[in-house]
């Protein structure tokens with residue numbers, strides 16, 4: 473019988489990649505796995521459990537919060553609070569970061585940033601959603617209260633990042649800076665198994681993913697890039713294919729597997745686009761670079777941006793390297809229009 477590696481085994485086996493770590497990062501990844509399983513269970517029965525729909529509240533960014541947004545947020549916070557690996561957490565669903573200051577968190581070295589339920593407008597229609605996470609070592613002294621500066625670190629300082637995609641199957645995909653590995657959940661057994669080791673993204677794919685409903689508000693460089701995608705590719709005699717789910721995790725996951733580019737540009741009404749740097753773009757940028765791809769804001773590498781706010785937004789171009797290069801070429805050429 474073929475031997476399948478579980479996520480738990482994989483995390484332990486790879487602990488040696490962190491010469492300074494004493495197992496806290498491994499334990500933290502295990503806690504994220506646990507919270508992900510709990511969220512997965514809720515999502516699977518969402519249509520039955522009266523947890524679909526809006527909660528009636530808005531988050532700090534003025535977006536409607538879905539009941540499941542809040543449930544997922546609570547599950548991640550309580551799971552991570554119950555264990556001692558982190559000293560604080562920032563989330564899309566909360567204006568300020570939370571500090572974990574009980575005895576067990578006193579010496580914790582890590583902070584987490586999450587989007588607990590990305591693409592949540594897709595839940596009610598049974599379309600894939602996800603959870604995105606990003607992990608940093610704190611820069612302030614352990615034993616003192618966690619600070620905003622612990623969260624406002626550039627993406628190139630992430631020690632790990634990943635996502636769960638709750639799709640036709642549930643998967644956990646993560647990197648600790650040593651390649652990207654993906655694990656598929658077997659609900660019968662209750663474990664994630666390594667299904668996609670050492671993932672790489674094609675340098676050039678056939679898919680472009682962008683909300684074209686925003687076309688008239690897009691920068692000229694993006695409009696011109698879309699036109700370029702729609703021209704016939706001499707190799708295939710077809711234009712590129714447009715695919716847009718509206719869940720970043722699901723669009724990213726498909727493009728990672730098949731090759732493609734995801735773009736959420738700035739618009740006339742959204743000068744920095746929609747996506748948030750710290751818990752959406754940075755983790756995805758870390759993953760795509762680890763898979764051999766590229767992520768930028770159209771001009772600058774995402775991972776080199778110095779954040780100034782917890783919920784900072786940034787235009788996002790992410791995916792196959794040559795496709796992002798080409799999109800940047802158009803951005804540069806039309807930057808004054």
Ligand code: AHM
Pocket residue numbers: 535564587589590591592593683718719720721723746
């Ligand atoms: P969310 O975190 O509130 O769900 O918002 C982020 C989502 C992304 O998953 C997705 O790519 C994007 O918003 C879709 O936005 P739009 O509907 O404007 O295309």
Ligand code: MG
Pocket residue numbers: 564587589590591720752
């Ligand atoms: Mg999101």
